Amino acid sequence: MNYKISALPIFIFLGILYFLYNGLYEDPTVIPSPLIGKTLPVFESTSLISNKALTNKDFLGKSYLLNIWASWCYGCSLEHDNLLDIYNNDKILIYGLNYKDDKKSALDWLKSKGNPYSDIIVDTSGDIGINLGVYGAPETFLINSDGLILFKHVGPISTGFYEKEILPLLLK
Amino acid sequence: MIPEIGNIFLSISASISLCLFSLIFIKRYVDINFRYTLSKYLSIFIFFFIFVSFLLLSYAFLTDDFSLRYVANNSNVSLENVYKFSAVWGAHEGSILLWVLVLSLWNFFISIYSKTIPKSIVVDMLSIMGILLLFFLLFILFTSNPFDRIFPIPLNGRDLNPLLQDPGLIIHPPMLYIGYVGTSVPFVFAIAILLKGNINISWIAWLRKWVIATWLFLTFGITLGSWWAYHELGWGGWWFWDPVENASFMPWLAITALLHSLIVSEKRGIFISWSILLSILTFSLSLLGTFLVRSGVLVSVHAFANDPERGLFILLFLSVVIGLSLGLYYVKSPKLVFYKKYSITSKEFMLLMNNLFLTITTFAILLGTLYPLISSSLNIGKISVGAPYFNFIFSALMLPIIFLMSPAIFTSWKNTSYNKIQKKLFKIFFYSVIISYIFANIFFSTKFFIVNIAIFLAVFTVLSSLKRIIDILNTTKQNFIITKIISVPSYVYANSLAHIGIGFVILGITFSTYFSTQNELVMNFGDKVNIKNISIKFSGVKNIVSKNYISQTGIFDYYEDKNYVLSFFPEKRSYNIQKNVMTEAAISSNLFRDIYIALGDKLSENSWVVRIYYKPFIQLLWYGAALMILGGLFGIFGRYKSLKNFSDEL
Numbered sequence: 001m002n003y004k005i006s007a008l009p010i011f012i013f014l015g016i017l018y019f020l021y022n023g024l025y026e027d028p029t030v031i032p033s034p035l036i037g038k039t040l041p042v043f044e045s046t047s048l049i050s051n052k053a054l055t056n057k058d059f060l061g062k063s064y065l066l067n068i069w070a071s072w073c074y075g076c077s078l079e080h081d082n083l084l085d086i087y088n089n090d091k092i093l094i095y096g097l098n099y100k101d102d103k104k105s106a107l108d109w110l111k112s113k114g115n116p117y118s119d120i121i122v123d124t125s126g127d128i129g130i131n132l133g134v135y136g137a138p139e140t141f142l143i144n145s146d147g148l149i150l151f152k153h154v155g156p157i158s159t160g161f162y163e164k165e166i167l168p169l170l171l172k
Numbered sequence: 173m174i175p176e177i178g179n180i181f182l183s184i185s186a187s188i189s190l191c192l193f194s195l196i197f198i199k200r201y202v203d204i205n206f207r208y209t210l211s212k213y214l215s216i217f218i219f220f221f222i223f224v225s226f227l228l229l230s231y232a233f234l235t236d237d238f239s240l241r242y243v244a245n246n247s248n249v250s251l252e253n254v255y256k257f258s259a260v261w262g263a264h265e266g267s268i269l270l271w272v273l274v275l276s277l278w279n280f281f282i283s284i285y286s287k288t289i290p291k292s293i294v295v296d297m298l299s300i301m302g303i304l305l306l307f308f309l310l311f312i313l314f315t316s317n318p319f320d321r322i323f324p325i326p327l328n329g330r331d332l333n334p335l336l337q338d339p340g341l342i343i344h345p346p347m348l349y350i351g352y353v354g355t356s357v358p359f360v361f362a363i364a365i366l367l368k369g370n371i372n373i374s375w376i377a378w379l380r381k382w383v384i385a386t387w388l389f390l391t392f393g394i395t396l397g398s399w400w401a402y403h404e405l406g407w408g409g410w411w412f413w414d415p416v417e418n419a420s421f422m423p424w425l426a427i428t429a430l431l432h433s434l435i436v437s438e439k440r441g442i443f444i445s446w447s448i449l450l451s452i453l454t455f456s457l458s459l460l461g462t463f464l465v466r467s468g469v470l471v472s473v474h475a476f477a478n479d480p481e482r483g484l485f486i487l488l489f490l491s492v493v494i495g496l497s498l499g500l501y502y503v504k505s506p507k508l509v510f511y512k513k514y515s516i517t518s519k520e521f522m523l524l525m526n527n528l529f530l531t532i533t534t535f536a537i538l539l540g541t542l543y544p545l546i547s548s549s550l551n552i553g554k555i556s557v558g559a560p561y562f563n564f565i566f567s568a569l570m571l572p573i574i575f576l577m578s579p580a581i582f583t584s585w586k587n588t589s590y591n592k593i594q595k596k597l598f599k600i601f602f603y604s605v606i607i608s609y610i611f612a613n614i615f616f617s618t619k620f621f622i623v624n625i626a627i628f629l630a631v632f633t634v635l636s637s638l639k640r641i642i643d644i645l646n647t648t649k650q651n652f653i654i655t656k657i658i659s660v661p662s663y664v665y666a667n668s669l670a671h672i673g674i675g676f677v678i679l680g681i682t683f684s685t686y687f688s689t690q691n692e693l694v695m696n697f698g699d700k701v702n703i704k705n706i707s708i709k710f711s712g713v714k715n716i717v718s719k720n721y722i723s724q725t726g727i728f729d730y731y732e733d734k735n736y737v738l739s740f741f742p743e744k745r746s747y748n749i750q751k752n753v754m755t756e757a758a759i760s761s762n763l764f765r766d767i768y769i770a771l772g773d774k775l776s777e778n779s780w781v782v783r784i785y786y787k788p789f790i791q792l793l794w795y796g797a798a799l800m801i802l803g804g805l806f807g808i809f810g811r812y813k814s815l816k817n818f819s820d821e822l
Binding site for chain 2: 024
């Protein structure tokens with residue numbers, strides 16, 4: 001055996017080490033959404049605020065966050081201040097999807113807590129949510145100007161969510 | 173107070189380990205006899221202090237000392253005493269303590285049973301053990317201390333995970349760990365040899381017994397794990413290619429390869445550099461397995477905790493130890509390469525093939541296990557490869573190895589004439605084809621060609637191993653059958669029993685995989701199921717209250733040709749504290765078949781989902797494993813003196 005061959009194990013080992021290190025900080029239970037890289041599913045609904053018709057085509061041409069929320073959802077009240085912060089500082093547009101909710105309580109909720117949403121899709125039956133692969137509110141999607149879903153976050157968003165998770169994706 | 177003593181003792185043993193390690197740096201200045209004696213004493217002390225802290229932790233469990241966080245999380249007043257004791261290694265902290273205890277035990281044994289190798293090698297080996305011990309002790313003290321206190325002290329503990337409250341799991345972890353950690357012995361030997369830069373062939377005979385011992389415990393530990401899964405998980409499987417199972421299986425494959433390459437190294441003085449690399453590889457896989465289990469990077473039924481800090485600690489250690497070892501290997505191994513001629517019909521070549529395929533199999537399983545990490549690192553989505561990948565790749569790579577086992581038995585070193593192989597093997601080959609054909613096609617009428625192949629290979633292996641023993645019996649000069657049997661060298665028994673065991677395992681796997689009858693159905697009280705000539709009647713379910721769980725016990729009456737034989741009592745247990753529901757399957761076994769009944773979900777007051785499996789010959793799996801272990805025992809305790817007389821016969 002010569003020196004070249006006996007160095008081979010080192011390189012194999014370094015390769016494996018790289019993957020192990022990368023795996024260390026990932027949560028193995030996170031399953032990436034199959035919708036990432038795909039377009040928003042087709043839907044037709046109305047706006048909670050203006051009662052006008054809303055379809056998936058109305059959202060093309062800009063990057064935005066789509067936040068799945070409901071007035072019955074405890075996690076949504078936890079993340080609400082962080083959404084307002086994004087809205088107040090004009091970081092990125094936020095649209096809402098009011099998931100399996102009652103119109104009146106949804107509007108009351110916005111009135112008392114403030115409204116970070118530029119517009120809100122009504123999804124009383126939860127059908128749009130199913131197409132989006134939602135398994136519980138709150139969830140937050142990042143969608144780019146071509147209507148492609150870039151990112152999905154499950155659970156309440158934390159302070160600095162925009163800077164940590166969204167900005168790097170938009171800068172790519 | 174007592175837990176604090178445990179803590180102090182762990183710290184003391186860490187300091188002693190550091191002393192032991194430092195012996196490697198004072199080679200030039202201190203006399204070898206002094207270093208040798210010192211290293212022996214240090215090894216005893218390390219073992220003693222770790223053993224006492226282990227006993228103190230056990231004592232804390234047995235006396236329900238819930239002021240310890242670890243005890244509070246993993247025990248309970250109402251837990252049976254035997255499970256209180258096994259709860260010591262029931263979760264992360266304690267199982268790492270067990271790891272280090274076993275490591276110190278191996279270290280202690282090396283210091284005692286090493287009279288046949290030079291003192292300088294022994295001291296180097298113990299020193300390297302010292303750094304391994306030091307790391308794991310620091311790991312315990314800084315990230316996973318089982319002696320941590322909790323305040324306020326809870327009145328009762330959160331109970332041991334009900335999955336672990338099973339007799340099989342009392343000894344599965346210790347056995348597995350003894351094997352797992354035993355891979356450190358060939359590793360420290362390899363490093364000591366690399367440091368020295370030369371080797372005497374007689375030292376390899378010494379190493380081989382340790383490798384067999386490690387192999388034996390790994391085999392036993394893995395078998396116990398499978399046996400437990402078969403009885404406890406309730407879906408009749410015994411192997412799931414779970415990352416943690418793979419983590420114990422990869423070192424097993426690597427050490428099996430090592431076992432065989434060491435034979436060549438010992439007898440012919442070649443493959444030495446390769447054996448050393450395999451030793452490093454085996455231990456690396458062992459460390460890698462520890463990392464996979466402890467860091468939680470992969471999803472597994474064995475997941476203990478997802479803790480990146482612990483993972484990083486192990487990963488750093490793993491990189492340093494393995495990186496340095498491979499670097500040392502790169503520098504020194506070319507000196508340990510020797511060439512000797514051997515032909516394609518020689519035993520050397522057969523064992524080379526064995527090693528080649530075993531190593532490829534190990535890497536194929538490694539690739540499959542790490543695939544989710546690799547694919548997510550490369551941004552091609554997080555994809556797991558499941559059982560189909562492993563089953564395919566494993567059987568495809570195993571078939572050639574098994575096929576070569578029989579000719580390998582009858583080849584000689586250097587070169588074998590085709591006539592000799594032909595004479596010995598032709599008849600056996602022919603009989604094996606006929607027997608396996610009868611089995612596969614007449615008794616079981618299979619549609620699958622692979623079943624024919626697998627059964628043929630198993631029969632071929634068993635028959636040729638038997639033939640070898642019979643050949644030797646016929647050539648001995650002893651007159652009585654008992655003296656004849658005793659006169660057969662134990663290495664022949666070791667080899668033959670282990671190979672027959674492999675044959676049995678293949679038969680067990682093949683029959684139970686391809687010819688099982690599986691019924692998963694809804695049964696009402698009074699319903700009957702008929703399989704072949706047997707029928708099983710669901711009589712009812714009764715509630716039984718036990719110390720720490722409530723069991724719903726099904727009653728199934730089993731009739732053979734309309735005669736009542738026995739009743740099955742599969743259980744659904746709800747554990748009071750952790751609120752888990754556990755399945756206890758009821759199994760009736762004999763050589764020819766297992767009948768396996770497990771209760772599924774309750775649908776209404778008198779209707780249940782029931783799983784009834786009929787598995788032919790699955791017992792052969794366990795018998796095969798037992799034979800392999802028996803073979804290992806012959807290998808360890810056998811006499812090696814007679815080896816030379818038979819070396820031509822080998």
